[in-house]
Amino acid sequence: MFASMRSRVRAWITIGAGTVAAILAANLLGAFGALPEPEIPVFAAGQEIETGQWRVTPLRAFVTDQRIYDAPIREGQKALVLEVEMTNRTAASTTDYFTLFKHGLPVGEESETPFVMLTRDPSMTPELHPAMKERVAFVWALPESATSPGEIPFSVNTKTYKPIDNLYGVPGWYNEQELGRLVIPVSEASG
Amino acid sequence: MIGHRLANLAILGLAAAICYGMQTSKPHYADLTGPIPVRGGMGDDVKARLFQLRVDKVEFAKILAVSEFGKDRTLTTGGIWAIVTVELAATNSTTTVSEATWQGPTGLGYRETERLAMVSGLPPFTVEPGLPARGRFVFEVPPSEISGATLLVSNERAFALDSQARITLDGLRLKPDGTPEMVADIYDMDEPIQ
Numbered sequence: 325m326f327a328s329m330r331s332r333v334r335a336w337i338t339i340g341a342g343t344v345a346a347i348l349a350a351n352l353l354g355a356f357g358a359l360p361e362p363e364i365p366v367f368a369a370g371q372e373i374e375t376g377q378w379r380v381t382p383l384r385a386f387v388t389d390q391r392i393y394d395a396p397i398r399e400g401q402k403a404l405v406l407e408v409e410m411t412n413r414t415a416a417s418t419t420d421y422f423t424l425f426k427h428g429l430p431v432g433e434e435s436e437t438p439f440v441m442l443t444r445d446p447s448m449t450p451e452l453h454p455a456m457k458e459r460v461a462f463v464w465a466l467p468e469s470a471t472s473p474g475e476i477p478f479s480v481n482t483k484t485y486k487p488i489d490n491l492y493g494v495p496g497w498y499n500e501q502e503l504g505r506l507v508i509p510v511s512e513a514s515g
Numbered sequence: 516m517i518g519h520r521l522a523n524l525a526i527l528g529l530a531a532a533i534c535y536g537m538q539t540s541k542p543h544y545a546d547l548t549g550p551i552p553v554r555g556g557m558g559d560d561v562k563a564r565l566f567q568l569r570v571d572k573v574e575f576a577k578i579l580a581v582s583e584f585g586k587d588r589t590l591t592t593g594g595i596w597a598i599v600t601v602e603l604a605a606t607n608s609t610t611t612v613s614e615a616t617w618q619g620p621t622g623l624g625y626r627e628t629e630r631l632a633m634v635s636g637l638p639p640f641t642v643e644p645g646l647p648a649r650g651r652f653v654f655e656v657p658p659s660e661i662s663g664a665t666l667l668v669s670n671e672r673a674f675a676l677d678s679q680a681r682i683t684l685d686g687l688r689l690k691p692d693g694t695p696e697m698v699a700d701i702y703d704m705d706e707p708i709q
Contacts, residue, residue, distance in 0.1 A: 494544070
């Protein structure tokens with residue numbers, strides 16, 4: 325009885341391992357390359373985007389060499405400014421918005437993290453409170469030589485809510501991934 | 516033989532069910548080490564582990580006027596400003612009280628504002644035993660989050676196994692729709708705390 329049980333288990337394991345190996349080999353040989361890639365949504369200015377933690381409406385974007393919203397842009401740098409209206413959808417005040425937008429310009433690492441300024445009065449890194457809409461400017465420092473291509477693609481990112489994380493068992497927002505693209509005209513002007 | 520096997524399977528199933536039950540009913544780490552609430556109302560002396568706190572009054576304003584580095588500024592908000600005046604005392608050693616949250620009736624948490632950089636009488640407050648001090652906590656809140664709110668005060672933002680004062684803001688003068696009766700046009704942060 326146990327002998328027949330053991331041989332049956334062994335047969336199951338062999339069949340399972342064979343299937344996994346076959347799928348892996350097919351994957352390596354590119355059998356799934358023909359599957360259509362999921363389409364990334366494209367957002368436009370003025371469109372409300374819901375990204376998990378935020379409800380955000382991009383308003384305008386521009387490049388300027390003037391001091392803008394008191395953002396600490398050094399001399400010899402330009403500022404790429406993306407103005408948005410955003411509302412915190414979570415239950416607590418937060419500043420977790422630095423990776424919400426990423427611009428697709430091929431410039432150095434120093435300009436990857438934006439300064440985030442409140443436009444109401446220029447406070448840097450303002451905490452945004454639940455259910456209170458605020459107008460906020462994301463300001464990236466660009467080298468002076470950077471030229472404005474007229475349109476800059478931004479990727480819009482989102483995070484996933486986990487009620488219990490694996491390390492401390494606390495709720496939080498994790499696993500950032502791209503939600504879509506924002507294509508917005510960028511004017512070369514002082515705001 | 517069959518009966519023996521069925522009994523074994525039943526025991527195995529029971530063990531799995533008990534293990535699953537224990538896993539799902541286990542309190543989470545965050546709950547085990549979370550704040551230990553000390554409750555009270557407005558005007559009560561609420562005794563936390565390291566400090567004692569009394570909420571004297573709550574005022575509301577549309578605009579805050581401050582002078583920072585000798586420059587006058589006014590601060591507007593999308594909601595209204597709530598200014599909570601408190602009296603603080605240390606229990607038995609010098610302590611710093613720095614964290615306050617305005618918790619609305621549905622549980623939304625509004626941290627004290629960080630937009631006022633260089634204004635005196637704002638947290639963090641360092642208090643000595645036997646020398647009570649007065650201070651203000653300033654919040655930006657939507658008008659709908661005022662009625663039924665609770666003030667949460669602790670020494671620090673992140674802490675484990677320590678107390679948190681939770682003061683029910685029950686003495687607010689509100690209109691029937693839950694918004695405050697008195698909202699000042701301008702609140703001058705440079706006025707001495709009374």
